[in-house]
Amino acid sequence: xxxxxxxxxxxxxxxxxxxxxxxxxxxxxxxxxxxxxxxxxxxxxxxxxxxxxxxxxxxxxxxxxxxxxxxxxxxxxxxxxxxxxxxxxxxxxxxxxxxxxxxxxxxxxxxxxxxxxxxxxxxxxxxxxxxxxxxxxxxxxxxxxxxxxxxxxxxxxxxxxxxxxxxxxxxxxxxxxxxxxxxxxxxxxxxxxxxxxxxxxxxxxxxxxxxxxxxxxxxxxxxxxxxxxxxxxxxxxxxxxxxxxxxxxxxxxxxxxxxxxxxxxxxxxxxxxxxxxxxxxxxxx
Amino acid sequence: xxxxxxxxxxxxxxxxxxxxxxxxxxxxxxxxxxxxxxxxxxxxxxxxxxxxxxxxxxxxxxxxxxxxxxxxxxxxxxxxxxxxxxxxxxxxxxxxxxxxxxxxxxxxxxxxxxxxxxxxxxxxxxxxxxxxxxxxxxxxxxxxxxxxxxxxxxxxxxxxxxxxxxxxxxxxxxxxxxxxxxxxxxxxxxxxxxxxxxxxxxxxxxxxxxxxxxxxxxxxxxxxxxxxxxxxxxxxxxxxxxxxxxxxxxxxxxxxxxxxxxxxxxxxxxxxxxxxxxxxxxxxxxxxxxxxxxxxxxxxxxxxxxxxxxxxxxxxxxxxxxxxxxxxxxxxxxxxxxxxxxxxxxxxxxxxx
Ligand SMILES: Nc1ncnc2c1ncn2[C@@H]1O[C@H](COP(=O)(O)OP(=O)(O)OP(=O)(O)O)[C@@H](O)[C@H]1O
Ligand SMILES: [Mg+2]
Numbered sequence: 001x002x003x004x005x006x007x008x009x010x011x012x013x014x015x016x017x018x019x020x021x022x023x024x025x026x027x028x029x030x031x032x033x034x035x036x037x038x039x040x041x042x043x044x045x046x047x048x049x050x051x052x053x054x055x056x057x058x059x060x061x062x063x064x065x066x067x068x069x070x071x072x073x074x075x076x077x078x079x080x081x082x083x084x085x086x087x088x089x090x091x092x093x094x095x096x097x098x099x100x101x102x103x104x105x106x107x108x109x110x111x112x113x114x115x116x117x118x119x120x121x122x123x124x125x126x127x128x129x130x131x132x133x134x135x136x137x138x139x140x141x142x143x144x145x146x147x148x149x150x151x152x153x154x155x156x157x158x159x160x161x162x163x164x165x166x167x168x169x170x171x172x173x174x175x176x177x178x179x180x181x182x183x184x185x186x187x188x189x190x191x192x193x194x195x196x197x198x199x200x201x202x203x204x205x206x207x208x209x210x211x212x213x214x215x216x217x218x219x220x221x222x223x224x225x226x227x228x229x230x231x232x233x234x235x236x237x238x239x240x241x242x243x244x245x246x247x248x249x250x251x252x253x254x255x256x257x258x259x260x261x262x263x264x265x266x267x268x269x270x271x272x273x274x275x276x277x278x279x280x281x282x283x284x285x
Numbered sequence: 286x287x288x289x290x291x292x293x294x295x296x297x298x299x300x301x302x303x304x305x306x307x308x309x310x311x312x313x314x315x316x317x318x319x320x321x322x323x324x325x326x327x328x329x330x331x332x333x334x335x336x337x338x339x340x341x342x343x344x345x346x347x348x349x350x351x352x353x354x355x356x357x358x359x360x361x362x363x364x365x366x367x368x369x370x371x372x373x374x375x376x377x378x379x380x381x382x383x384x385x386x387x388x389x390x391x392x393x394x395x396x397x398x399x400x401x402x403x404x405x406x407x408x409x410x411x412x413x414x415x416x417x418x419x420x421x422x423x424x425x426x427x428x429x430x431x432x433x434x435x436x437x438x439x440x441x442x443x444x445x446x447x448x449x450x451x452x453x454x455x456x457x458x459x460x461x462x463x464x465x466x467x468x469x470x471x472x473x474x475x476x477x478x479x480x481x482x483x484x485x486x487x488x489x490x491x492x493x494x495x496x497x498x499x500x501x502x503x504x505x506x507x508x509x510x511x512x513x514x515x516x517x518x519x520x521x522x523x524x525x526x527x528x529x530x531x532x533x534x535x536x537x538x539x540x541x542x543x544x545x546x547x548x549x550x551x552x553x554x555x556x557x558x559x560x561x562x563x564x565x566x567x568x569x570x571x572x573x574x575x576x577x578x579x580x581x582x583x584x585x586x587x588x589x590x591x592x593x594x595x596x597x598x599x600x601x602x603x604x605x606x607x608x609x610x611x612x613x614x615x616x617x618x619x620x621x622x623x624x625x626x627x628x629x630x631x632x633x634x635x636x637x638x
Contacts, residue, residue, distance in 0.1 A: 060478060086480035100471035103464070106600050110461070111468045114480045117461070121489055124460035131461050139602055144615040152613070155603045178479060 011074075013038045013182050013213050014090070019058050019068035021051075028054040030237040032068070036182065041204070041214045043228025043245070045221070047257060051237040052217045053095050056184050059215070060092040061085040073181055086114065089181030093174075093188055095217075097167035101160035105151055108159050108170060109142035110135065112177030138177070145173045148203060150196065165191050172200065176207070183214045189223065201227060221245070233257060287433050294436040296549050298508055301443035302501050303548040306525045307532065307540035308450045309497030314526075315535035315595075316463060317490040318470030320390040321380060323397035325522030327369040327495045329404070331502025332512045335365035336417045339507070347419075348412040358423040362503040369499020373492045381487050397519040405514040416513020423507050443504055447541075450497055454537045459598070466490055467535070520574075524548050527581045533591030542592055551576055 012035035021029040029051045036042040044052050057063040059070055061082035069078045077085050091114075100108050115138055118124045118131025146152045149169040154162065159170060172188045188204075189197040201223055208214065208227070218224045224231055225245040232242040235257040241248060248254050306328065313319045334352070337343075341355035356364070376396060384392050405414045428438055457463050465486055468476040473483045506512045528547035533539020555573045560566060584591060605611040609619050 062474065062478065081477070081482075082474075083477045083480050083482050086478055092478055094474075098472050098475050100468050100475060102471055102595065103467055104597060104599070106603060107464055107467075107598065110464060111476065111479055111481075115461070116480070119461045119465045119481070119486070121457070121462060121493060124457060124462040128460075135461065136602075139600060140614040143603060143606065143613065147613050147615075152603070153607065155607075156597070156599045158597065174479075 010037060012036060012071075013073060014059060014215075015071040016055070016059060017069040017071070019055065019065045019070070021054055021058055021063060021065050027237050029058060029065075032234070032237070032239055034232050034239060034242070036213065036215050038181075038213050039208070039211055040230070041208050041216050041228045043224045043231035044215055044217045044234060045219070045224055045231060046234035046240070050234040052234050053186055054237075055234065056092060056186055056215070056217060060090060060184055062092070086178070086180075090184070091175050091178045091180035091182075092184035093171045093186055095186040095190075097164070097171045099159035099162060099167050099170055102158055104156050105146060105159055105162075105170060106139065106142055106155050108174050109145065109177050110138055112174035113138040113142070114178050142177060145176055149173045149200070165193065165196075168192055169196075169200075179212075181213065183212060185214055185216045187217050187219065189218065189220065197223075291433050291436055294433070294440050296553055297440040298436075298443050298504075299553065300544055300549050301440065301447040302504050302508075303525065303528060303544035304447040304541050305443075305450045305497055305501045305504075307528050307544045308447075308454045308537060309494040309501070310525050310529050311535065311537060311540045312454060312457065312466075312490050312497070313494040315529060315540075316458070316466040316470060317487050318466075318473075319381065319487055319491055320386065321393045321491070322390050322519065322522060322526070323376070323380075323393040323400070324494075324498060324525055325517050325519060326376075326397045326400045327372055327498035328502035328505065328521075329400075329512070329517040330368045330372045331365035331499025332506035332517070333404075333411045333417065333502075334368035334499070335361040335503030336420045336506045336512055337411070338364045339420055340417065348415065348417055349409055350411050350417060351409070362423075362500060362507070365503025365506075366496045366500040369495040369497070369502065370492050372499075373495025374488070377488045377491045381484060381491060394519060397522070401514055401517070401519060412513075414514050416511060416516070417506075418511040418513075420506055420510045420512070422510065439508060443508075446500060446504060451537060451541070454540075458537060462486075524552065524577065527577050529591070530581055530589075531584050531591055533593035533595070535595035536591065536593045539591050539593035546592075547577060547580075551580070 015035045017033050019029055019032045020027070032051075032055055034042075034055075044055070046052055054063065058065050058068075061070075061077065061080055061084070065078070069076060071077065072085065072090055073088060075088060077088065077090070080088075100111065103111075115131070115134045117134050118127055123131065143152060143155065146155050149172070151166060151169055151173065154166070159167070162170060168188065168191050172185070175183060175185070185204075189200060192200065204214070204216075205227055216224070216228055218228075229244050230242055231245050231248055233240040233248060233254050240257055241251055241254050306324070310324055313321055313324075333350075337350050337352050338354050338356050338361040339358075340350070341353055343350045343353040379396065380389060380393055404411055407413060408415075411417055422435070422439070423442070425435070428435065430438060465476060465481055469481070469483050469486055476486075477483050509516075524547055528543030529540055530543070531546050532541065532543020552573060555569060555576065558564070558569050558572070560569070602611065606613055612619050
């Protein structure tokens with residue numbers, strides 16, 4: 001768990017400055033500024049419709065902001081397309097899984113691998129030896145990941161036959177294939193059965209220990225508390241508060257934002273400091 | 286007897302030319318997911334350019350056209366292919382930048398119609414609605430053959446082009462490029478958020494498909510000796526689309542099968558229906574279109590993937606892992622051991638440590 005906050009001096013990996021985005025009359029994101037630091041899992045929480053996914057889309061370049069800037073890894077990426085940002089190492093998953101249905105799981109994974117050594121007409125024909133080698137290498141990584149996600153059995157099947165939960169798993173596994181500098185995860189565990197979700201959370205934690213930086217949107221606050229530090233709370237399109245989960249747990253504002261708006265979250269009590277402490281040894285084991 | 290042989294060879298020419306067209310259409314529609322109904326415009330440009338570079342300078346008393354020269358065969362074919370490529374590049378900016386799905390299809394249809402009207406109504410371009418005639422057949426004087434052997438010779442030329450196209454497409458489908466194009470067809474945002482430039486990937490497929498169409502047009506005009514708007518109305522493109530839908534979208538063999546079923550079997554064989562009672566040559570021509578339309582409709586309803594569905598690419602490495610012939614990479618253990626209880630698992634993982 002990345003609990004030591006000693007390295008605050010390091011430059012943020014991604015920085016959003018005053019981002020705003022409206023859809024017609026709906027102001028989905030209003031003047032949002034946030035930073036995520038290398039080596040951290042930055043949590044993004046907030047009620048339904050708070051603008052979390054929209055913010056993620058603005059960071060990834062799937063949506064253009066009405067105003068504001070996005071800086072990633074020393075580049076101003078505000079005007080860059082999503083594919084250009086992806087090539088810089090900024091990769092996202094979607095809240096609603098988007099499998100490439102009529103392609104096999106392995107082919108989905110190879111798209112995630114972002115190896116482009118055989119992807120133009122010229123390279124496909126002239127660069128054969130190179131791309132075959134790369135494909136072999138990526139394939140082995142894909143098999144490892146699919147095994148970890150309990151999907152290996154289906155590796156050569158079309159992604160369209162997967163169940164909803166399996167599609168979520170593929171979504172996450174495919175994004176991991178890219179080994180991005182920063183991984184933007186939009187509710188990766190939603191709809192995954194609890195024991196596997198727990199396992200995946202371990203996996204995400206392990207990746208983070210290996211240095212993977214992430215921004216994670218998640219409603220399950222136990223998981224957020226366990227994985228994320230810092231956590232940013234979004235409500236009505238603006239940043240309401242940020243800090244470690246235990247700090248946020250004490251904030252009346254945050255409690256209001258949650259308890260006032262959604263039944264789903266109010267059914268799950270906001271995580272307490274003692275719960276966090278109970279989770280901690282498990283994560284460090 | 287030689288009549289039948291001649292006729293069979295004629296069908297051979299059509300078959301191979303439509304193979305080439307079907308393969309090109311498979312590239313843009315079957316793989317890259319571009320909904321282009323203007324595909325026959327590229328054939329037309331290929332044909333016109335191959336014709337004017339064979340005919341020599343225009344004699345406006347007979348027929349007027351631009352760019353008239355006379356270059357040695359097979360250069361006119363290459364010019365035709367280049368014309369297809371160039372038109373694709375230009376129109377690609379209209380078709381591929383913002384348009385998707387049915388809107389894309391509608392715009393391509395409109396553009397095809399505009400091109401058709403422009404060419405027809407500008408006699409200075411390619412002799413208007415009268416079109417170009419008198420295009421000599423390739424190497425006629427060199428090979429110096431009787432009609433039937435020459436016909437066989439021409440079948441050979443078209444077969445060679447179709448085979449090259451087939452070999453080319455086979456490689457494309459199995460390459461990472463083919464995978465990216467299919468990914469774009471399935472969900473372009475996914476391709477794009479994994480670093481693929483969707484526009485240029487589609488554009489390159491579109492240009493290559495246009496090149497194949499241009500080459501096919503060159504072959505057609507060299508075979509027919511004439512080319513005019515009545516022979517390339519936007520509806521002709523429908524034959525190619527119908528062939529791919531029936532044969533099997535995203536399947537190269539399906540494209541060839543479709544080229545046999547639609548332009549050869551249905552289109553040509555209906556020509557054998559003898560006129561009887563109220564049925565004359567015109568009604569038979571109408572029957573032909575109705576038949577193609579109904580068959581396409583039936584396929585879209587009951588077998589949208591076509592006779593031969595898209596082949597699934599299996600990776601043998603994984604098949605070997607699944608049947609236990611190879612260990613899971615990074616784990617050093619076999620799938621069966623993993624499945625059969627924790628004892629086997631722990632023993633093996635301990636051994637590998
Ligand atoms: N493409 C769109 N067109 C119109 N409105 C949109 C669009 N995308 C998002 N919105 C609106 O923007 C607001 C924020 O949506 P967003 O998806 O970002 O919320 P969220 O925080 O991710 O919610 P959830 O937790 O339910 O996923 C919502 O009111 C939504 O209706
Ligand atoms: Mg969301």
